[in-house]
Structures are given as C-alpha cells and as structure tokens.
Amino acid sequence: MVGKAYTKMSLIERSALTFESFLHRDFGNRFYQPEFLDGISARRMEVTSRIGKSAGQAFLLATILAFFDLISGSSFTYGGLTLQITKDLTPIISLLTAGALLNTTFAFIDDQILFRILLKIGNHIKIQNFQLLLVDKMAHNLWGDAVVPRVFGYKSGRGQTIAVRLLSFVVLVISAAMYLYPGFMIARVFLDLISSDGRWIAKAIASLALMVTIWALLLGAIFMVKFKFYPADWHESTDQPTEEFIRRMQSEIAKGDGSASETR
Structure with missing residues (x-):
C-alpha cells in the first residue's frame, strides 16, 4: 500500500x-x-x-x-x-x-x-x-x-459563518463533557x-x-x-472489475506477451 x-x-x-x-x-x-x-x-x-x-x-x-x-x-x-x-x-x-x-x-x-x-x-x-x-x-x-450557512439561493454572509463556528465549538465542548x-x-x-x-x-x-x-x-x-x-479492484455493488484494474491487467498481459516474443 x-x-x-x-x-x-x-x-x-x-x-x-x-x-x-x-x-x-x-x-x-x-x-x-x-x-x-x-x-x-x-x-x-x-x-x-x-x-x-x-x-x-x-x-x-x-x-x-x-x-x-x-x-x-x-x-x-x-x-x-x-x-x-x-x-x-x-x-x-x-x-x-x-x-x-x-x-x-x-x-x-x-x-x-x-x-x-x-x-x-x-x-x-x-x-x-x-x-x-x-x-x-x-x-x-x-x-x-x-x-447551517447557505451556498445556494441566498448565500449566507460572514456573520452567520462566524456565529455557527462559535456555536459549533460550544456544542462540541458541552457534548463532550x-x-x-x-x-x-x-x-x-x-x-x-x-x-x-x-x-x-x-x-x-x-x-x-x-x-x-x-x-x-x-x-x-x-x-x-x-x-x-x-x-479497490472491484466495483462495490457488483462483481465487476474497475476500469483501472482492467487497464492494469491489460498492460501486464501486453508486457508478458512482449517478453515471450523476445524470448522466442
């Protein structure tokens, strides 16, 4: 890895x-x-x-x-x-x-x-x-x-962002306690x-x-x-290999075929 x-x-x-x-x-x-x-x-x-x-x-x-x-x-x-x-x-x-x-x-x-x-x-x-x-x-x-500050529609300003950060800190401390x-x-x-x-x-x-x-x-x-x-090498919800895995296998097979040709 x-x-x-x-x-x-x-x-x-x-x-x-x-x-x-x-x-x-x-x-x-x-x-x-x-x-x-x-x-x-x-x-x-x-x-x-x-x-x-x-x-x-x-x-x-x-x-x-x-x-x-x-x-x-x-x-x-x-x-x-x-x-x-x-x-x-x-x-x-x-x-x-x-x-x-x-x-x-x-x-x-x-x-x-x-x-x-x-x-x-x-x-x-x-x-x-x-x-x-x-x-x-x-x-x-x-x-x-x-x-929560908004991004779509009417966008939130800096004041709400600061207020939410302060509130998040207070809630986090109290919840942890x-x-x-x-x-x-x-x-x-x-x-x-x-x-x-x-x-x-x-x-x-x-x-x-x-x-x-x-x-x-x-x-x-x-x-x-x-x-x-x-x-991973396989799609999560199917039993099919990923595109990256297929390309890697094709590349390794091509390298193997090339080595075999040179040997002959």
Whole structure:
C-alpha cells in the first residue's frame, strides 16, 4: 500500500459510499419510492428516540452516582417491600450507567449513518437538502439545518459563518463533557471499590461497568477518526472489475506477451 493514492474518511462516510454505489444500480429508483422513504423516516425517528432515552438514563444515573452519599443510608418502600440504599448499590448503578452510555453510542452512530444515507439520496438527484422534502414524515433537528450557512439561493454572509463556528465549538465542548461525565463517575466508583475492602462481587460488577464504558468510548472514538482507504479492484455493488484494474491487467498481459516474443 506504500505510495498508493488514498482517501481519508470516517467509517460513517465509508458506509455512505457503499449505499451510494447502490443508487447507481438498475434498482436505484427503489430508494425514491414512498415505501422506502416512509421506512427510513420511521427508522430515523426511532433512533432519535433511542438517543434521547438512553442519553437521559445515562445522565440521570451518573448524577445519582455523583450525589450517592446524600441518599446512602435512607430507605424506600415499593409494593410493600422496603429497600435500604447502601454503598453496595453503587456498582449496580454504575453498570446500568455504562449500559445506557453504550446504547447511546450505538444509537448516535446509527443516526449519523442514516443522515449520510439521506444526503447521498439527495445528492444523487441534485437536491442539496433532501431532509426538508421529508419534513411531513420526519421533523428532526430542523434548528440545526436552519443555522447551517447557505451556498445556494441566498448565500449566507460572514456573520452567520462566524456565529455557527462559535456555536459549533460550544456544542462540541458541552457534548463532550456530557458524554464523558457518565464515564468519569463509573471510573470513580471502580477506583473507590478497588481500593476498599468491599465484597468481590461488587468489585467484579464495577470492573464490568468500566469495561463496558471503555467499549463505548473506544467505539465512539473509532467512528470519529478518519482512516485511509485505497482504490479497490472491484466495483462495490457488483462483481465487476474497475476500469483501472482492467487497464492494469491489460498492460501486464501486453508486457508478458512482449517478453515471450523476445524470448522466442
């Protein structure tokens, strides 16, 4: 691979290119039929609901861990059963927090893949904002689309560009802090239990929670990194060789025939 031309892109962008290759096939019109558009709109709204639900759970459970000392020692009654809140519950809450964080990561990646697919569907028919055509089926993050600087029609000025950059920085910092907040609380519970003489089962659950958290953070990081992708020898949506591969093979065959002639 050394010296070969490559393109750097994220795994989400690469997944969208796979879908784009299907748009160029004979069955590409399928993706513009009402059944498909209704389906992908419904799937994205489901994913959006998953993000909100799981992110809310992760944030709430992490906050409970942060202020657990305030409720430790109290009790509550549910269905005639009285439960005592003790330190032994912290690894269980920690594991639930890790599970919610992982589910949030899965859902967010799915949402971004669906978003890229919608962009490819629109770009294929020269529509820059395909999501607005689906507003009757999927009203999702319209405020975000409204603040994005425009290039077509009435072009945005420098003021909006600067404002969006500032907003993007603030959103990025706050989102990162909110995403890492559950992970920090899970790590704190793990360190507290490992350094104490608590029961081994509590330490095991805390260790599992930490591993799930690392899984979620690592998965999110992998999908943010841009990897190198090199030209392949076969078209992605068919079993046919690329034009470049055919030319290379023809050149190698011609060189082989020339060498054979000189030998004779």
